[in-house]
Amino acid sequence: xxxxxxxxxxxxxxxxxxxxxxxxxxxxxxxxxxxxxxxxxxxxxxxxxxxxxxxxxxxxxxxxxxxxxxxxxxxxxxxxxxxxxxxxxxxxxxxxxxxxxxxxxxxxxxxxxxxxxxxxxxxxxxxxxxxxxxxxxxxxxxxxxxxxxxxxxxxxxxxxxxxxxxxxxxxxxxxxxxxxxxxxxxxxxxxxxxxxxxxxxxxxxxxxxxxxxxxxxxxxxxxxxxxxxxxxxxxxxxxxxxxxxxxxxxxxxxxxxxxxxxxxxxxxxxxxxxxxxxxxxxxxxxxxxxxxxxxxxxxxxxxxxxxxxxxxxxxxxxxxxxxxxxxxxxxxxxxxxxxxxxxxxxxxxxxxxxxxxxx
Numbered sequence: 001x002x003x004x005x006x007x008x009x010x011x012x013x014x015x016x017x018x019x020x021x022x023x024x025x026x027x028x029x030x031x032x033x034x035x036x037x038x039x040x041x042x043x044x045x046x047x048x049x050x051x052x053x054x055x056x057x058x059x060x061x062x063x064x065x066x067x068x069x070x071x072x073x074x075x076x077x078x079x080x081x082x083x084x085x086x087x088x089x090x091x092x093x094x095x096x097x098x099x100x101x102x103x104x105x106x107x108x109x110x111x112x113x114x115x116x117x118x119x120x121x122x123x124x125x126x127x128x129x130x131x132x133x134x135x136x137x138x139x140x141x142x143x144x145x146x147x148x149x150x151x152x153x154x155x156x157x158x159x160x161x162x163x164x165x166x167x168x169x170x171x172x173x174x175x176x177x178x179x180x181x182x183x184x185x186x187x188x189x190x191x192x193x194x195x196x197x198x199x200x201x202x203x204x205x206x207x208x209x210x211x212x213x214x215x216x217x218x219x220x221x222x223x224x225x226x227x228x229x230x231x232x233x234x235x236x237x238x239x240x241x242x243x244x245x246x247x248x249x250x251x252x253x254x255x256x257x258x259x260x261x262x263x264x265x266x267x268x269x270x271x272x273x274x275x276x277x278x279x280x281x282x283x284x285x286x287x288x289x290x291x292x293x294x295x296x297x298x299x300x301x302x303x304x305x306x307x308x309x310x311x312x313x314x315x316x317x318x319x320x321x322x323x324x325x326x327x328x329x330x331x332x333x334x335x336x337x338x339x340x341x342x343x344x345x346x347x348x349x350x351x352x353x354x355x356x357x358x359x
Contacts, residue, residue: 027173028124029097029312033166033196034085034180035158036103036127038110038138041297041336042074046144056144059151059213061185067154070140080338081117082139084212085180087298087337091305091327093122094343097312100124100170102196106157110136121338127165130157141297147332149297159186163195171196172203175312176234178304181212184220197231208234210304211241218244229261234311236304239269255282266321268303274325276317283318288329288350298337302327306343310354319353326350 049056052070062070071077081090089099101118105111107129114136118125137156143149161183171177177200183189197207209224209232211217217224224245228235235258239251242265246257251269258265259277267275273287306327310320327343334340347354 026175027098028100028170029174030089030092030176030178030308031100031102031170031174032085032089032178032180033102033183033192035083035137035153035155035182036081036086036101036105036111036114037083037153037158038079038114038136039082039141039297039337040071040074040077040079040138041141041143041295042077043335044074044142044144048073048142049144049150054142054150054152056150057148058215059139059153059182060215062140062152062154064135064154064156067138067140067152070152074140074142078336080336081114081121082141082337083137083180084182084210084301085178086118086123087301088178088210088304088308089123090118090121090338091302091331091343092309094339095305095309095323095327095347096344097305097309098124100174102127102166102170104130104157104161104165105136106130106134108135110138111157124170126167130160133157133160143295143297143335147293147296149295151297153182155185161186161192162188163191166192166195166199168195168199171199172205174200174205176200176206176208176308178208178308179210179232181210181216181220181224184216184223190223193227201231206233207231208236208304208308210300211235211237211245214240214244217241221245221247228258228263232263234264234266236266236300236307237268238300239267239272242267264317266304266307266317266324268300268328274303274321276321278317281317283321285318285321285325288322288325290329290333293332295335296332298331299328301337302331302339313354313357315354319351322351323347323354 092099134156242254303324306324
């Protein structure tokens, strides 16, 4: 199955790469490519969602006027650098991994704050700041008492990400290039992702894709299916997203469909744990116990961080999933997506199989 994917490198029509991209030197464990967003979080009740006609647990795209209106109705907010792939990069860095991020912010106060904050978390971020044009993106994250998060995203400067923003030297120096599904909402998404993926494959790296959100899957189903079949090594999705991708009514049907193409599939199922599958094997992983679920924002992002960290250390898929579950459990136990407890200390305590690593 893998060889079939490599014979289809010519399917990338727009990526023009130098001949020197022939081997991977693994300076970084993961380079993540996604929307560079400042997250604005606030607690709200269900009535707030009803009043503003919001569908709980999803992400919708909004314009600047909608963003201003909603923001002015939110109270007691907290702000930090975010975006799905950026959160994964920060989580991997918190485990001691070498992470880099590519995304577009404007040269404005929010953009500079994003750059400073993500670099302070140990993530390599040097994408040039946008001069002129739209402002830095932000996401209004509404957390209800049941810990569900409903996201409203103004993409702003994210929409200006160009193929030339993809640093080929950076991509070729990573073991894994991690693509955020939300990127497909960008005008030049296809060219951007093709350039990154072809560079990764040509240098011997792997490509991972996160489906991001069920509404995102609805918007880009045909392209996602093409990428799953031909262009990626690892797919991340939750239960709803994978069922939406294959337009089936049960998780088992979706799992069977996902296993057909030789891709490693990492599927999260909330309190039911996770399932890691290939054409040859299926591993069912129990969820890590959590005393209290406070905020599910970033759970999938941190699961991916733990899984990818384990994978870059050549650990078995089932153990990678256990580390991912541990990271996700930590982040949902409090408000916000930045780990409060040391992920390294948690891993040492809960996963003795990883104690041999030079954390």
